[in-house]
Amino acid sequence: DAGVIQSPRHEVTEMGQEVTLRCKPISGHDYLFWYRQTMMRGLELLIYFNNNVPIDDSGMPEDRFSAKMPNASFSTLKIQPSEPRDSAVYFCASTTGGGAAFFGQGTRLTVV
Amino acid sequence: AQSVSQHNHHVILSEAASLELGCNYSYGGTVNLFWYVQYPGQHLQLLLKYFSGDPLVKGIKGFEAEFIKSKFSFNLRKPSVQWSDTAEYFCAVDTGRRALTFGSGTRLQVQP
Numbered sequence: 001d002a003g004v005i006q007s008p009r010h011e012v013t014e015m016g017q018e019v020t021l022r023c024k025p026i027s028g029h030d031y032l033f034w035y036r037q038t039m040m041r042g043l044e045l046l047i048y049f050n051n052n053v054p055i056d057d058s059g060m061p062e063d064r065f066s067a068k069m070p071n072a073s074f075s076t077l078k079i080q081p082s083e084p085r086d087s088a089v090y091f092c093a094s095t096t097g098g099g100a101a102f103f104g105q106g107t108r109l110t111v112v
Numbered sequence: 113a114q115s116v117s118q119h120n121h122h123v124i125l126s127e128a129a130s131l132e133l134g135c136n137y138s139y140g141g142t143v144n145l146f147w148y149v150q151y152p153g154q155h156l157q158l159l160l161k162y163f164s165g166d167p168l169v170k171g172i173k174g175f176e177a178e179f180i181k182s183k184f185s186f187n188l189r190k191p192s193v194q195w196s197d198t199a200e201y202f203c204a205v206d207t208g209r210r211a212l213t214f215g216s217g218t219r220l221q222v223q224p
Contacts, residue, residue: 031210043202043214056211091155098163100146101212103156 004104006092012110018080021107024073025094033093033101034067034077043091049075082111114139114207118215125193126223133188133218135203144206145186147177150217151199159201162186173197195224 005024013019025032033048047057052069060067064083069075079086089108093101117136125131137143144163148156160171167179177188186203200219204212 033211042216045211045213048211050210056209093156095210097210100158100161102158103148105155 004092004094004102006090006104006107008107009105010108010110012112013082015083015111016081017111018078019082019086019109019111021077021090021092021109023075023077023092023104025075025092026102027073029094029096029102030072031095031097031101032069032075033095034075035091035093035103037089037091037106038087046077046090079109082109084111087111114205114213116203116205116213116215118201118203118218120218121216122219122221124221124223127195128192129222131188131190131193131197131220133201133203133220135186135188135215137184137186137203137205137213139184139205139207141207144208145177145179146204146206146212147171147175147186147188148202148204148214149199150202156202159188193220193222195222198222 007022030051034046036044046059047067049069067077087110089106091103091106093103095101115138119134146161147159149159150156159175160169162169162179170176175190179186200217202217203215
């Protein structure tokens, strides 16, 4: 298995632009998580899905953030409009109900 | 809400020294516990996990951890570190909802 695949690996955008991050979970995994990693706040859970249904989005910082999982093999995290404080590494992870989470390589987002 | 504390933020060791990284969590119920490692510029990789059974669990690369329920602790150990162990180490807790709560991480620097 190729593992959790995220794209793009790096994204530089201007403040106010829309940013879309993509994730393909490991086949057969029914949980998908979006985390954000910053120096100041560490690893924060933004949102997670079970069987494509959002379970907890209480970590989504603002309405500018939205996430979707239209099918079992694809999820997006969108930021619109983006702000410099959104700069971070965004990780996607997936797992089955009884296993450990496997993480993607992350997307390093820089908003200038 | 549950929380995870890693009291050692930065540890510097010489090669062949023994390692112990502390992890404490605050949650009164059943937990699943994890240690992840993040090498510079890379994603999180699973070192080891505890779900149930023997509280002393062995992971990859010679790491082990001991779950002490009465102390709400899950400390990571390695008898003899190598330069290649230089990385950041994260303790994480799953309280049953499958999403992980992470500690703030411990940066380990091993000097040759």
